[in-house]
Amino acid sequence: MHGEKSNYLSYPIVIVTPDKEALCWLAELEKDFFFQVVSEIKEYQKLLTGQSNIAAVIFDQIDQASEFLTLTKIHSLRAKTFALVLPAQLDHLENIIPDDLSCQPLVKPCQSEILRLELVRSIEQQIWSREQELLLAVQRQESWFSLIGQLTREWAHEIRNRAAIISLNAEISMTKGREQSLKSFNLAGIMEKIIEQCLKISKTLDSIRELSNIGQSRFPLVSLEQVIEQVLFLIKLEAPKVHIQVEKRGSVDLSLSLGESARLRSALLGTLRYFGRIKAGLSPVLILIENQQGLCLKICIKDILPEAIVDLALIDGPLQDLLSADPKVLDFALGIRLLKAFGSEVSIHRDESGGEMIMMVTSPRR
Amino acid sequence: MEPKHILLVDDDTGMRDVLRDILEDEGFKITTAENGKIALQQLETQTFDLVLTDLKMPQMDGIEFLECIEQNHPEVKVIVITAYGGKNNYDQAKYLGAFEFLSKSIRIEELKKIVKGIISRENEI
Incomplete structure (x- = not known):
């Protein structure tokens, strides 16, 4: 993956730290990833709005771990979270991070290589999930179109049938009228049949419209x-x-x-x-x-x-x-x-x- | 002289009625059936000079019906009349011995001409 930063541009990694200098040891990693650095939790919250593709969040304010992780959870991010800790803080981590929020501790600065591997894994996982979602969306649309195709075919058949009946009945009326044999010919009966077929066409058109509405609601714009x-x-x-x-x-x-x-x-x-x-x-x-x-x-x-x-x-x-x-x-x-x-x-x-x-x-x- | 007997097979009442009106007006005796299954029962008990059948029907569709006719009543002449045919159905119907493959949008005079023409062809099968 080294040197393929462009592939990962769409999956930013957010680093939350009040002290940018403290993360200079991550400069080496910057070649391979797209980092977005914010300094405080408010800024982090603002960044999360409208962002769904953050691959990972790294923060080094361990005392605020609970707030960071809750915020990440609220925004339903699939981003993996890392807490940068000092060796002395490792023992207390369990007390700081709530049980329902997962977070991987990284001891700075010696575990930067582990961080690199984890970030790669996290981004690859995000790309895979995103591709699966897109594939699913495409498949869902395709199956929906297939269904619409089948129904359209059925309705076309139905309307054509009705139109044929109307046309044949109209032709009978026309011919009989021309032959002036109306005495033995039930014009009202024929007209009733024509009206009946028109109503059936109208019902079919209602179904088409209804499906179009369902389609619109199931698959919004x-x-x-x-x-x-x-x-x-x-x-x-x-x-x-x-x-x-x-x-x-x-x-x-x-x-x-x-x-x-x-x-x-x-x-x-x-x-x-x-x-x-x-x-x-x-x-x-x-x-x-x-x-x-x-x-x-x-x-x-x-x-x-x-x-x-x-x-x-x-x-x-x-x-x-x-x-x-x-x-x-x-x-x-x-x-x-x-x-x-x-x-x-x-x-x-x-x-x-x-x-x-x-x-x-x-x-x-x- | 006995009128020629036509079996009219279509699941749509409106279509059966109008075709019956047209063909009875021409002096044919008409029997109707709403699907292939019922039509086969009619074929077992009565003699027909022609079968006029739709393709798209519940229980037994037109193609399946044609197959049964070909196997059990090869002497019966068949015309297929459908709203939407498609080349596959056309080929299949022709392969199974249908004399004609008509669209339901046909004009009455044309329909009468074709029906009369096919019925008057003796011993052609």
């Missing part, structure tokens, strides 16, 4: 950041060496519905997989911009090979042509088609001077 995180996670599983840089310009705080997030995820995955296959080792930059038109996602990839530029005419053209294209192009193009079908504007062009490929996806605000 997803933030754009969550979608990006899921995409990065999935790409990381497929291509561990691809490093994707995400940049936010301005305040991007757009909540997406389940459907929107799935579409965006699908398009991003398709795009990144496609470019990842074209040239290994690319470092795409995703730039998220929220402007008056809506959410704008700009994907910039430098040193792109000419063949990596997909002809937009192919994406917009007949599906038949697309299906016969290279599978990696198909994967990418289907994602783009999906976005466009739901109202996003997509443009792809190559900056001739810099050899940079720029793809812009603009999704209108709802």
